[in-house]
Amino acid sequence: MTQQPFSRPGAVDLSALSRPAPAASGATGGAYTVSVDEQNFQEVLEASVTAPVVLVFFSPSRAPESSTFAQDVASVAEEYDGRFLAGLVDIDASPQIAQALQVQQIPLMYVLVDGRPVTQPIPGAPPIDELRTFFNQLGQQLTAQGVAGRHKPRSGAPVAEGEEAGVDPRFVAAEDALAAGDVDAAIAEYAKLVEANPADSEAGAGLARAELIKRTQxxxxxxxxxxxxxxxxxxxxxxxxxxxxxxxxxxxxxxxxxxxxxxxxxxxxxxxxxxxxxxxxxxxxxxxxxxxxxxxxxxxxxx
CATH class of the missing domain: 1.25.40 (Serine Threonine Protein Phosphatase 5, Tetratricopeptide repeat)
Known part of the structure; x- marks a missing residue:
């Protein structure tokens, strides 16, 4: 599988597909996998602001093997514990999304960050070992660009009123710094929290993660x-x-x-x-x- 370059400039804007949608998402059995349709596309689009979304188009009727590929992508995404969210688009059930994106080949995969593709569309169905290599390399590229967030686990249940998925308020400054590529500022913000409360294991984990990103830049x-x-x-x-x-x-x-x-x-x-x-x-x-x-x-x- 050829590694696609990570590039935000010039990415295709998907905002034209945005529409009001209920908060609930159609989960497919995994904590980091969601079935995407016209009703929840906006939610999935917004989720890519937190962390990357891997959008896979498949067709059980026209290309049965594409369904297997979609599940392989979901399986690999699950291995990354929220680093990626797999969004599976059945074009038989949701043709409007495929039409809007001019999907002409099945299966097809996009990687979304901030609501926009950051790679060229990736066609074909490589074996799962190649998918793991692709995800690994992609994760490295995204982290180097300051894209280091994680999705929260999902379920099929609607989000409770007033509940919001996202960054803990304590960590907003640090996570914003990471998103901006300022790893030193993120380390400083997390270090303040750890100094104020050495028993704060979540802040300690954030500090360790930011330091890891700095070491590997x-x-x-x-x-x-x-x-x-x-x-x-x-x-x-x-x-x-x-x-x-x-x-x-x-x-x-x-x-x-x-x-x-x-x-x-x-x-x-x-x-x-x-x-x-x-x-x-x-x-x-x-x-x-x-x-x-x-x-x-x-x-x-x-x-």
Whole structure:
């Protein structure tokens, strides 16, 4: 699958499809997947302001294999825990959206940020492993551009009156700074919250995430992997790839890399890797099952 360049300037404006819509969305069984039709298109469009939306057009009647591709996209999006929202458009049921976007080939995929496509339309149905590579690379590109938000989990139930999905008010300044590409300002804002309340785990996670983004700015994924493979005992090279893996959603790979490095190191070097791994635990979230497993692996490696 050819990686499409991430570019906001000149993106196609989808606002012409916007229309008033009820807040409820048609979920398809996943926390980060939604069935898109004319009624909830506006909501999905607005969701792309928070974090990227991957819009997939498929047709069960004209191209049955496109339905499988749509579900593959949804499955991969779910692996990223809110980094992406998969929006599935059945053009048999919702032809107006496809007509408005001049969809001529099925399946077809768009990536939306701020209500607009940020890649060229991506045709065809690559296998799921290629999709994972695409999502990983796309996540890196978007993060480098300051697009670092996450969607909240969805359900089929309507949103309660007065309930709003979005950023916690405490974190608005930091998240706005990230969206503007000012990572240093975001770090400063999160650091203020942590200093005021060291027990605020959410602020701590935000700070760790912002620091992770700063560490990986301008890093080329392929060059970093090549350097780590060529020098397996180079701590800095291994830490960079672990950072990139976490950003790309390959959390278990990142943890396994650092745990193995801890097994091979001693004293100050071991402590450097251990502290880095703990920071990555904070990024993912201390209640995440992958972190719990990672902590067990860390304890085993240390003792």
């Amino acid at each position: 301008g890093v080329d994924l392929n060059e970093a992997r090549a350097a780590a493979a060529a020098s397996p005992d180079d701590l800095e090279a291994q830490l960079v790839v672990a950072d990139l893996d976490v950003l790309g959603g390959h959390v278990e790979d990142a943890f396994a890399r650092l745990v193995e490095l801890i097994r091979r190191t001693r004293d100050a070097e071991r402590n450097t890797v251990r502290e880095h791994l703990i920071r990555l635990f904070a990024v993912v979230g201390n209640d995440d099952p992958r972190v719990l497993a990672g902590r067990q692996a860390l304890a085993s490696a240390l003792f």
